[in-house]
Amino acid sequence: MALNEIQVLLVDDEKEFLETLVKRLVKRKLDASGVGSGEEALQALKQKPADVVILDVKMPGMNGIETLREIRRNHPLVEVIMLTGHANMEVAIEGMEIGAFDYLTKPVDMDELLYKVQDAHQKKTLQEQKIGLIQAATQAGR
Amino acid sequence: MLRKDVSEFPAGSSAEELRAAFKARYLSFRLLLSANNKALEIMAELQEALRGSQPFSMSLVRANTTAVSVNVFRMIQNLDNLAPGKYGILYNRFKAIEEEVNRKLASRRLPPGEELVIPLEGVDKDMADQVGSKMASLGEVKTVLHLPVPDGFVISAAAYRRFLEHNDLQNEIDRLLQTSSMEEMDTLYELSANIQQLIIRSTIPPELEQAIMDAYRALERKACEGVKISMRSSALGEDLAGASFAGQYRSELNVSKENVLQAYKEIVASKYNLQAIFYRLNRGILDEDIAMCVGAMVMVNAASGGVMYSRNPLDIRDDSVFLNSAWGLPKSIVDGRMASDLFVVSRKKPMAVTARQIATKDIKFACDAEEGVCRVEVAGEQSRLPSLHDEHILELARLGLMLEEHYGAPQDVEWAFDEKGAIHILQSRTLKQQEPKELAVLPQGCGSLRSDILLRGGSTASPGVGCGPVFVVRKDSDTLLFPQGAVLVTAQALPRWAALLGRASAVVTEQGSVAGHLANLAREFAVPALFGLPGATELLRNDLEATVDADGLKVYAGRVEALIDRSPARKNFMAGSPVHKVLEEVAEHIVPLHLIDPDATGFRPENCRTFHDITRFAHEVSVKEMFNFGKDHRFSEKMSKQLVCKVPMQWWLINLDDGFKEGVTGKFVHLEEIVSIPTLALWEGITAVPWAGPPPIDAKGFMSILLEAGANPALDPSMPSPYTTRNYFMISKNFCSLSSRFGFHFSTVEALVGERSAENYISFQFKGGAADYERRLRRARFVGEILEQFAFRAEVKEDGVFARMEGYSQKFMMERLRIIGYLIMHTRQLDMIMSNEAAYQGHRTRILNDINEALKPSAVDGYIENVA
The missing domain is CATH 1.20.120 (Four Helix Bundle (Hemerythrin (Met), subunit A))
Incomplete structure (x- = not known):
């Protein structure tokens, strides 16, 4: 799987960190873009699909957990990696239970992030294939 | 299709x-x-x-x-x-x-501490959250150890937050960070300069100013009016980021009363120096997670000063105290820019100076009469004199040992002697010692150590030094014989050896992660452990006495008293906090x-x-x-392709993912079209030695086949069933599952082999047979023993063999799969001839010969570094 086929959306209110990370992901040949809030993220997902969302947990306005919940509701196939500077176990586990793919704490290790994005994308692809098969099967069964 | x-x-x-x-x-x-x-x-x-x-x-x-x-x-x-x-x-x-x-x-x-300024004599190790780890360490030296640390105070993390809030600085800094492009070094310079100026221009809130100046006046009362102070950064959040932050922030020396507040702002501003911004940005550390605390202490106008290492920083086994010393302030040595004297002190009582190198020190740093520091020339003879006399050297070394004792780890200490000859400790932190690059100079009296090194390298899984007779454990039954106080030597760091930790004096393994279960347990039991020494099970023979130096990454022959004595007793300095x-x-x-x-x-x-x-x-x-995948999944025969190796073979393959080159269509797949790493290795083993056909059966063996086949129809090869007559490989690039059946013999191999060694895995099961129970048992034992010889963990249960291997390199795993391939082909009907012990030994020799000749497996994973 070529990396540039993976569409990544970064959501973080810290603009300078967001820009640096997007740049570094693009440099690693990912199709990455960034937005500054949960609301913007939901808008962006409506316009352009993403495979993996990297989501800061602590943001003003709609926080990470709410955003995650909305993403899971409206785009159940999109995989979400949670990101935070403040280690907080309850939030981390809550996120995982709602269906986040994984949880990373800042400082972010680039290689680790990249592995996680690849793994998350692979999970999404498999999920899509499975659904495709079930649909094909139900149609064939009619 | x-x-x-x-x-x-x-x-x-x-x-x-x-x-x-x-x-x-x-x-x-x-x-x-x-x-x-x-x-x-x-x-x-x-x-x-x-x-x-x-x-x-x-x-x-x-x-x-x-x-x-x-x-x-x-x-x-x-x-x-x-x-x-x-x-x-x-x-x-x-x-x-x-x-x-x-x-x-x-x-x-x-x-959360809300005090803005905290006197140094009230600071101890528990206050890292309020004063930063650097000042917490120094405060401990003063408050708890009562060693000579200048009087002083710390402007706390709470003060830092108050300062920012008062000027709404965080928002402004965020705005500056956000509006700058981070691409160009030039812009980054500008950004760094802008933020630092912004901070320096800000006003300190009145209550903070009051608190700082009150603390300063308290110092004046203790020292003298108009006392000059040193001010050093002590950032909070450093232990989150690792040591990389050390030395990136600013310190101000010899600060006068008028400039205390200015210096405070400048040090806070140094949070935004170029390297620090760059570092945080790239590691994604939140700006607000780093709080700048500032430690202020009475300035020592040093006659001589420098740095002391309580052990040799370049050789973990050398416990001599090292002193670098120069005229004037220790700054010249901390900056590492100027020539300095070196003194080495042996810690054995009575302590003595064992080596000295005196440099020509013609420039020194001194306190300026007004403010700050200046460079002063040292004229004539004095520049060539030792900057410390022996009495002071020994006094310092004793302090170094006290600090090491208290912190339970080697220390890196900044110190100064004032003009009256009184000693002052200015900083103390944990020293990171290194492994000697080459055969480093060992301390005197230990010169004989070098000749008896048996092994070196690996990594420390649990610190310390242990000594005892070697005992190599290869299989479970070996554990029963393990003597009290022996050195446990084993190929892999398996959790199952944990039961031996209570009896072992040290552990040496060829493979294994220091983050693994056994390492965890060794640390819990405080048993020294050294992991990752290829060849250990071959080189270290049973009953040989050995000393394992887990810190120094070496195994010595015999009992090396000097090491055992010198093993630093680790002391828990945070305990009770x-x-x-x-x-x-x-x-x-x-x-x-x-x-x-x-x-x-x-x-x-x-x-x-x-x-x-x-x-x-x-x-x-x-x-x-x-690895139950193959067993749990049934498949349609249409999916499989027949293997072609010059001619079509009686083997079929099912590609689960990426096991074939692209574009393979039709009913057949050629060997060259297979890219599955484990499958190819297995196949090489299967075809390495042509099968000589079933061995000649003695009359009794043939009778027993007839009897068993009659009793158990499932074993009758004449019963047609697609799953029992065909041999299927299910493959992907790194995975292979082979269920094969030859007549009465059933075997399953599942393997995951790729570049990530930690994920590599082989499991092998071998079962069945048509001869009587005795012979089948003998064959299972036979296969199990051969597998154990090649580093598998094999378990024999009745007439079945279950073997596993994990965590070795791709190359090693492939060699082992070849052996499995060979065994599948060549042991299938051995049970018929397993009539007696003589036949057993004969076949064993033949099969081991075959494997060693045709497959040439390495004895151990990786290379052997034998220094002896």
């Missing part, structure tokens, strides 16, 4: 469904393994913190606790994907443990391992009491679940 398969989906046998199922399981398995490694790594970090040789903050405890729980949770989730619902009880166990951990974290929430207590209570639910033996009846999910237990359990059963 594809469409046709899909239409068969409801019947549960489509190619696509099988492939999808495989890929999903394979992904889950990989994710589980990586979460497992991460969780174990963090547990090792928690244990290191528990040993408490340096101050740590609550943030460190929280960050690590969270990371462990997330990874354990991921393991459970992925195990649930592999075996839906089967281990659901793990979720309950997880919840229960998590609640305990949270309760302990919450009940011990430390009150509130932060340490929290960590201790929390770690109790994370680190201990109760589920050790997977064959024990208690190895059940409901018995998981800690996160470590869950990790161990989930890892163990995930392997089982993953």
Whole structure:
């Protein structure tokens, strides 16, 4: 799987960190873009699909957990990696239970992030294939 | 063709469904393994913190606790994907443990310090959250050890926050950071300069100004009016980022009363120097997570000063005290720019100076009469004189040992002698010692050490030095003979050897992660352990006496008293502190391992009491679940392709993912079109030595076949069944599952082999046979022994053999698969001729010859570095 086929959306209110990370992901040949809030993220997902969302947990306005919940509701196939500077176990586990793919704490290790994005994308692809098969099967069964 | 398969989906046998199922399981398995490694790594970090040789903050405890729980949770989730619902009880166990951990974290929430300025004599190691780790360490030296540290105070993290709030600085800084492009170095320079100026221009809130100046006046009363002070950064959050931040911030020396507030702002501003901005940005460290505390102390106008290492920083085995010294302020040495004297002191009582190098020191730093420091020339003879006399050298060395004793770790100490000859300690922090690059100069009297090094290298899994007779453990039965106080030597760091830790004086392994279970346990039992010494089981012979130096990464022949004496007693300096207590209570639910033996009846999910237990359990059963794939899945024959190796062979392959080159269509697949690493290795073994046909059977053997075949129709080869007559490989690039059946003999191989050694795995089962029970038992034992000889863990249960191997390099795993391939072909009907011990030994010799000649396997993984 070529990396540039993976569409990544970064959501973080810290603009300078967001820009640096997007740049570094693009440099690693990912199709990455960034937005500054949960609301913007939901808008962006409506316009352009993403495979993996990297989501800061602590943001003003709609926080990470709410955003995650909305993403899971409206785009159940999109995989979400949670990101935070403040280690907080309850939030981390809550996120995982709602269906986040994984949880990373800042400082972010680039290689680790990249592995996680690849793994998350692979999970999404498999999920899509499975659904495709079930649909094909139900149609064939009619 | 594809469409046709899909239409068969409801019947549960489509190619696509099988492939999808495989890929999903394979992904889950990989994710589980990586979460497992991460969780174990963090547990090792928690244990290191528990040993408490340096101050740590609550943030460190929280960050690590969270990371462990997330990874354990991921393991459970992925195990649930592999075996839906089967281990659901793990979720309950997880919840229960998590609640305990949270309760302990919450009940011990430390009150945030709100004091703006704290006198140094009130600071100790527990206050890292208020004053930063650097000043917490120094305060401990003054307050608890009562060693000579100049009087002073710390402007706290609370003060830093107050200063920022008062000027609404955080918002303004964020704005500046956001509006700048981070691409150009020029813009970064500008940004850094702008923010620093912004801070320097800001006003200090009146209450903070008051507090700082009050503290200064208190110093004046202790020292003298108009006393000059040194001001040093002590950033909070450094232990989150690792040591990389050290030395990036500013210090101001010889500050006068008028400039105290200005210097404070300048040091706070140095949080935004270029390297620091760059570093935080690239590591994603939140700006607001770093608080700048500033330590202020009475300035020592040093006659001579420098740095002391309580041990040789370049050689972990050298316990001499090293002193670098120069005229004037220690700044010249801390900056590392000017020539200095070196003194080496032996710590053996009575302590003595064992070496001295006197440099020409014609420039020194001195306090300027007005403010700040200046460079002064040192004229004539004085520049060539030693900057310390022996009495002072020994006094310093004694202090160094006291500090080391207190912190339980070697120290890096900044010191100064004032003009009256009184000593002052200006900083003390943990010294990171290095492994000597070459054969470094050993301390006097230890010169003989070098000749008897048996092995060197590897990594420290548990610190310390241990000595005893070597005992090599290869299989379970060896553990019964393990003598008290022996050095445990084994190929892999398996958790099953944990039972020996109570009896072992040290552990040496050829393979194994220092973050693994056995390493964890060795640390818990305080047994020195050295992992990753290829060839150890060959080079270290039973009963040979050996000294294992886990810190110095060496194994010596015989008993090396000097090392055993010199092994630094590690002392827990954080013990008893509130932060340490929290960590201790929390770690109790994370680190201990109760589920050790997977064959024990208690190895059940409901018995998981800690996160470590869950990790161990989930890892163990995930392997089982993953490698049951071949057994649990039935497939349609249409999916398979017949192997062509010049001519079509009686072997079929099913490509689960990426096991073939692209564009393979039709009924056949050629050997050259297969890219599956484990499959090719196995095939090489299968074809390495032509099979001579069934061995001649003695008359009794033939009779027993007839009898068994009659009694058990399932063993009758004449019964047609597609699954029993054909040999199927299910493959992907790194995976292979082969179920083969030749007549009465049934074997299964499953293997995962690729570049990530930690994920590599082979499992092999061999069962059945048509001869009488006695002969089948003998054959199972025969195969088991051969496998153990080649580093498999083999278990013989009745007439079956179950063998496993994991964690070795790709190359090694491939060699082992070749042996399996050979064994599948060549041991299939041995049971018919296993009539007596003589025949047994004969076949054993022949088969071992074959393997060694045709397959040439390496004895051990990796290369052997034999220094002896």
